Amino acid sequence: MSSLSRDEVAKLAALARIEMSEAELVSLSSQFGSILDAVARVQELNLEGVKATSHPQPLENIFREDVVQPSLTPDQALSGAPAQEDQRFRVPQILGEAE
């Protein structure tokens, strides 16, 4: 039986930038056992020598000519911004957080 403790869920939530409530951490931790048991079935087969598929198509780089094409205006690009200033996205403080 797999499991994920409340503290492990809290660590993952921090990595995923979600500030979870205590109730959510406990509830997610209790549900994870059965989900992890189910997905862990991928480990039942001997997969040695099997290639991994990350995508259903053979992906290759797609290039285009380096010419200017129509794009959003600054007003359009900023139209959904929670806050803006001088034709820029206004964001909360991002420097000096670690001090």
Added chain:
Amino acid sequence: MIKNTAAQMSAALEKGETTSVELTKLHLDRIAAIDPQVKAFLHVDGDNALKQAAAVDADRASGKKLGPLAGIPLALKDVLAQEGVPTTAGSKILQGWKPPYDSTVVAKLKAAGVVILGKTNMDEFAMGSSTENSGYGPTFNPWDLTRTPGGSSGGSAAAVSAFEAPLAIGSDTGGSIRQPAALTGIVGVRPTYGAVSRYGLIAYSSSLDQVGPFGRTVLDTAMLHEVIAGHDPKDATSINAAVPAVVAAAKLGDVKGLKIGVIKQLQGDGYQSGVLARFNESLDILASLGAKIVQVDCPSFEYALAAYYLIAPSECSSNLARFDAMRYGLRTGDSDGASAESVMNATREAGFGREVKRRIILGTYALSSGYYDAYYGSAQKIRTLIIEDYKKAFTQADVLVSPTSPITAFKIGEKSEDPMAMYLADVATIPVNLAGICGMSLPAGLAEEDNLPVGFQIMAPAMQDQRLYQVGAALEAALVSKWGGYLISNAPALGGAK
């Protein structure tokens, strides 16, 4: 008129028996009358729809050459960006957002003169199988309002099933078009991966997501498929090849001499008896029409669900990082001195629902160092095995078939507290997504035990989408003549509506 097929509406428009404005008004009236019960729509765009309809009518009057779906109303899943129209993906984190551009699918619909009635409800970011995970409340199944319409494209499926729109657009990452089509008694197709542009589709799991059509008949669905498919330079995974001739195939509807493979692993335990009965009856019909039924073995399919619930959450944990409260969408906790990180943390907590958080956490776990090889790495290898199983099976048969969903429409609330039970709803649809091939669900009748619709799934190799329509149309013709009309024309009437 609203109970007609899109093909019939198209003929009536062509002959001048009706106008697009009249058709659009009839559908808007129907939505006003019954959507308070069904809740298929998150946003009804009546004014714009009528403007679009009037423009098509004017073009027709001036003698302009129009496509077959010009003037036909459609319901659009709220996962596709439409310029100036609220687009939420069923999430509170995007409440009020109006995209500054059209997705390629929307641009193609507009160019074809299709009238977009509004945006339909869905599981948040397409994560779910019942539409109960919407941040705006569930959609109800028109066959029985105490049940779910399936998901995640439940709003689109319910709209077509309830005669609110003859056509709809959905997206299918693990079965999100085919499963709701099955549960509401309509036709739904997940085209080959790369056949329809994902530009402007809000991403859930990029290697699995694909946009596709819903209709009441195989032909209607094919007509919509041809409008939305085709190469798009804005989507680097879009296939640069001719669109398969799906409309011609739907008109042909012939299975004589075709080999139809029944996948052993997609039946038996866990499948409702009435679902299997209707499935076997459809097989008998296909055999009587001249198809050869063979059994095929796909042993890795047993692991498809496990692989999917690692790959999709892993991709989503990365894709949904874009909801960072900086450029669009919700921002909370932005008080003086609050750091960007604390604003992100608070916003994502407030804006995402339970299932979305669950999948982000699962994906973050599966991708974390120390677990990556055991989980995500193994899942990617299983994906290879599933592709190989399909390759082998398609050497034995032209198309493969199974029930679409192991069960008929379930009650609202029945599985919402048990994530694993909900995940099992996709057990028969997921292999198609992992392999990037195409699949259709069409109605096979009602299960005897509960009188609810059963879906028959057809699968074909990549870019052989026309085979789905050819086989589907043949089966549909036989079933419709047996029922005396297509399945939803016999659905129970919704209380208080004509």
